[in-house]
Amino acid sequence: MKAQVTFLPHGKQIEVRPGTTILAASRKARVQIRTRCGGKAGCLMCKVIVDDSACTGLAPMNQNERLKLGELAEQGYRLACQAQITGDVHATVPEDPLKAAVRRQLERQREEDDL
Numbered sequence: 010m011k012a013q014v015t016f017l018p019h020g021k022q023i024e025v026r027p028g029t030t031i032l033a034a035s036r037k038a039r040v041q042i043r044t045r046c047g048g049k050a051g052c053l054m055c056k057v058i059v060d061d062s063a064c065t066g067l068a069p070m071n072q073n074e075r076l077k078l079g080e081l082a083e084q085g086y087r088l089a090c091q092a093q094i095t096g097d098v099h100a101t102v103p104e105d106p107l108k109a110a111v112r113r114q115l116e117r118q119r120e121e122d123d124l
């Protein structure tokens with residue numbers, strides 16, 4: 010039996026075998042999730058937000074993931090490299106901070122040009 014993973018905001022969907030991590034599923038779906046540690050729960054760059062109603066599609070956090078995430082664990086964040094898929098799940102990939110800064114700057118520029 011396969012599980013369906015939906016990546017937001019892209020809307021890309023992919024089917025994977027249970028036990029696959031969100032990070033592995035993202036690579037298969039060609040959804041970019043930033044990493045630096047190679048999936049060893051060391052860099053915390055692979056954070057994704059998991060829809061509460063779809064949380065049943067993930068295995069419970071292991072102790073390492075819970076320790077690394079701290080308070081973010083209570084806000085729906087999971088480490089894509091650690092979270093194992095057990096069923097259908099929706100994962101929101103936060104915008105890259107650098108891209109977000111550039112986007113905000115461009116929006117400000119556009120607003121100034123419109124004045």
Ligand code: FES
Nearest residue numbers: 050052053055090
């Ligand atoms: S890839 Fe580095 S913490 Fe997940």
